[in-house]
Amino acid sequence: MIPLSWYLILAAALFSIGLFGVLARRNAVAILLGVELMLNAVNINLVSFWRYGDISLMAGQVFAIIVFAVAAAEVAVGLALVISVYRRRNTVVAEDLDLLKW
Amino acid sequence: MNFWNDPLKVAADWLTGIFTGWGMDAVAANVLVAFLGVLMLITILMVIDIFLVWIERKVVARFQDRIGPNRLGPFGLIQPFADIIKLMIKEDTTPDGADKVVYNVAPLLSMMSVLILWAVVPLAPVMLGVDLNIGALFIIAAGSIGTLSIIMAGWSSNNKFSVIGAFRQVAVMVSFEIPMLATLLIPTIFSGSMGMNAIIQSQDIWFIFLSPLAALIFLIAAIAELGRAPFDLAEGESELVSGYNIEYSGMKFGMFYAGELLHAFTFGGFWAIMFFGGYRFLGLEKVSPFLAIAIILFKALIGYWVIMWVKYTVMRIRIDQMLAFNWKFLTPVAFVLVMVTALMNALLRGADSWLYITGMILSNIIVAWVSLEVVRSVSRKERERVEGVTQIAEAHH
């Protein structure tokens, strides 16, 4: 059968891909897409640890569900912020949003 | 075990025997048989779908005091085949600037979202695709894919009408998923499982008698989810010239159209499964699986007929009214109903069945009455605000 390592490596790869998206994409929405990938990678880890650990302890699945909730919250707020920024500054390019500098 | 008691199993065993006899690996043979089973189910469904077109046309004609198609074949039975031939030989156009891949994938996804639903529909006690223990949730999940297909179709057509239509439809579907999910929880509460077969098996009393309000809300949400009148805002011929699928022609349009009809039929089936005992009717389902299939198809057809009945009776409403109706009325009522039902279930668990039924019915009636009263007082205030108090006073005199 499938060893745990496969899942972990898949999750690590997905996480890195998401990280690249977060670090490199110009568009703020695309950055959020990357964040979603990272969250999913984490969830794969949680669920596979559940499956490969003591199966009667549901912590892994429970936390995956909480990650769902957090992801939904993050997307809602994140996209609302993007839209709000777009309204004010007419751009969603992350590089242009450098008010942190001042 | 004989064919008349468990036809699927017998057929599958027979086929597997043949394939392994050819020297095929056992696992591969199983996969192949399963694949063939799916193919068969889909084929049957598509054939039913063809006749759904005919039924729809006939029924609408009766509603409108006409006869309907009657030229081709007896009662016009050949008419749908002619329609299909027409759709197939029509020019298949792709609009300029369309996103080709997405444009072509969308109708497939739309059809798929309907067909995938049948994976969990139990046709008879022994005949069903998979007995998922989360079947009720699966309906919503499949609906999500349908949502996706609509927005893909609308966006890729490169047409502002289609985008607006898609936006509307998606807003409607995403919104009405919520009361639908809430009402799906009510059979779950009664039966203690989300599995379709378990829900049917526990319906010694049809759930409509336990929770008529839930059945009603489920029906409304289902109609909205289908995008049929009175909730057909995405099409809205007069304003959007048929909405998200405006640019599609030929068989691609046919897939949307057939998908919609089959979807309606499927939801008629789900309505029957959730609230009308599915394939059960006076113990007849135990006689033969084929009788069970006939019962559930008949019930699904009745559900389909009710949906059509609503469609050709009620007029279309505005998008804002519709969303307001969902968020301000249907969703709260559905949630309250779920809470009340769960509470009553916890209170009455173990009580006599007549007490259980009476309690459930009473709680349903009370919830319905209270919510109608609230709506009435709110809408009266709203009307007074809009029209001004004086006019009301005049109207009274």
Added chain:
Amino acid sequence: MATELLIWLIPLPPVLAFFLIVLFTNKNKALSHSVAIGAAFLSWLGSMVVFARALGVEHLGEHPFESSINWLPTGDTWLNIGVLIDPLSAAVLFFVAWTVLMIFIYSVGYHNYGQPAGDHDHKGLPPHGATVTDELGHKHTVLSVEPMYSRFFAFIGLFAFGMYTLVVSDNLLTLFVGWEIMGLCSYLLIGFWYGKPSARNAAVKAFMTTRIGDVFMLLGIAFLYKATGTLTYREIFTEESLHVLSNTITPVFGLSAAGLIAILLFIGTIGKSAQFPLHVWLPDAMEGPTPVSAMIHAATMVSAGVYAVIRMFPLLSAGWHEGGPLTSAMTVVAVVGAFTAIFAATIAVAQNDIKRVLAYSTISQLGFMIAAIGMGAYIAAVFHLITHAFFKALLFLGSGSVIHGMEHGVLHTGNHKVDPQDMFNMGGLRKKMPVTFWTFLIGGFALSGFPLITAGFWSKDEILADAFANGHLVIFITLAVAAFMTAFYTMRQITLTFLGEPRTKEAEHAHETPWTMTAPLVILSVFAIGYGWVGIPEHFPLLGGLVPNWFHEFVGGTLAEHPPVLEFNWIPLLTSLVVALGGLALGWYVYKDIKSPAEDKFQIPVLKNKYYFDEAYDYLFIKPLTWFSEVFVSKWMDKGVIDSILHIFGPATGGLGTFIREKFDVPVVNQFFGDGSANLTYSIGRNLRPIQTGRIQQYLILSLVVIFVVGGLVYFFLLA
């Protein structure tokens, strides 16, 4: 319903009422007060049932009603919360339920329910009255309804929730939660008329002052949790853990752990119960809606502070045995209490505002209880806590009724310069407001300890008897003097307010208040008299033994060792008779002759006498002290001896300073280290500045790279 479940439910109705009113019914005044009073009634009903069932249990102290649930996981254990009704909390619950219900009912009348909305009333200001035209076309000014009527009921609902939570709690954590909820509510209610700057300031002052105490209390709770690993009373007060606590010596003043925790918790009480030196907020708290918020600061919330100390008595007295020398923690408590008692009583004598007299009186009476608990007079403290709650609630509600009647007069004459709270504007109100007068008289006599018939006599007498019997003579004398002053200022208040002839037109036109206000007065006055009879000492001459000393038996059962019954002694009894009757007589005698309106209180001979006291203090303490400080310390020691020594130091250090500055400071420190480091920082900053691009993704990359580098280094050099 099971008693334990019922106890859980007691605090809930008021908080539900709070949310109901805030969220739904705030538009509708009648609905709001019905919801609030209904909730208070439900809680009252629950409390009475629980109390009745508690009475029926033999040895309730050893087998109290208790129930608890796991609340917060703390590592591998749980923090429990739960409810506990032992004799102490049952007795407290009884008076809390009654007084809370009475306030709720009283508030309806006090906020002028049923009156028209005011002409110029604004939210956040007291109502100013409304003009109505009667059938004959005459215009009258009448009282107007409070603009934030519903808000008030929501707040007191939340308040009642806090108080009930505190009382039924079985652990310090939920006690503290209720404590803080009440702190918040007192802030909200004192600042209820937030349009008045004085009310705003008073609210902030009350909040900040009590917060000082609360911080120490939280420290005490944290210390206790660390020391014992639990916050539940019944687990802390076991013999083993008390033994451990009292034998652990902390580095603070050599106190035992038990003593230090008790003192830290006691500081919380100092804040909440307005003890010296944190008493300053309570008189200002009278800015709240007159009697009700004041009543909160007399009958329930400040009592909570005393309740907490009484609860902690096993901790406070760890290592002490009946009749033995007091522990240092107990000494602190007793001294603070006794001092506060006399100190506040002296101030109360000189107040003219009817509510402020009562406010200082409250501080003083709480001092009595604190002193009692400090001396180990456990039962006496509880007894006085309860009787005081009843008669002080009565007095405050009565004073609110008086003020209300006076406001009626003020509206009638239209002269808004007359302060309806100044006692010198009153007089002769007994004829105008008979119910208020008689109930106020009962409350006042109870406060003064009028012998035999009032509840205050029995409880105060017991404190004095305890102090005398255990040989704490200094405290005994202090408290006796304070009791004398209490009787005196109480009679002064009654005389000025009710007796004699009206001193102003407004007082002539004062009017009895509606039944919603007088009915609670009547009910409370029953308790102000009758509650004393449940605790008559067994050896009391004539009366002793007629009625069994139920209170001693019942409440004493809370402690592991039942406190012994005191031998009767004539000296404290005579003392309390003399101080009560003497104070009352003196108060009446001195103030009965004041007939003219006293615009200037200094024209009255008696107040001049009061002034002599001040001069006496002046001669005895201040003048010598001034002389000592101005002539001896300042002129001789400071300017003569010390300055001349310093004048030698001055030039010498000046020279040294100049030398160091020129040779060391300027060249080495300023130029080398100072400018050098500044230049270094500047150049580092200039070189690093481009990194700050404001682009979040670059920051992210940078921080990740740093994490990798550091993580890699740590891994290879420390772990691998």
Added chain:
Amino acid sequence: MTGTQIFFLIVGAATLFSGLMVVTTRNLIHAALWLVATLFGVAMIYAILDAGFLAVVQVVVYIGAIAILFIFAVMLTRRQAAETGPSVNANWWAGAFTAVVTFAGLTFMLKSWSGFSKQAAAIPSGFDAVNQLGNALTSPTGYVLPFEVASVLLLAALVGAVYLAFNKK
């Protein structure tokens, strides 16, 4: 190599490929659709892991709600952003480097862990994961408090999102 392993490899490869497309595709709508594909792949992974409930919830929540939200957001902000300019910023090489280092570091750390190539125990018969999960989520001795906190978080996020995106006239 068993059938399950082959299936896993196919699904995993498809998931990773769609993930890569998500972060590299220029057209944001396509990126969002690729995200849907990735999420669907992850749902399949859940199904392989015997977590059917999570698989369905993944489809409902992610595809039915989050992906749709992304598409809406892209369309609402499309006027300027999309097709002009490069899809990645100037520091993309640093980002790529960091991502690769992260992957290398994670695998390196995992490789030294003893449970890395553990095999799954068989699921005992009669074990109902959905039932267990439901109990765990709602039992006071389980995770009811985190669950409630998560729901409060969702509510707060909802209110916050509405407030942020509300067009104040």
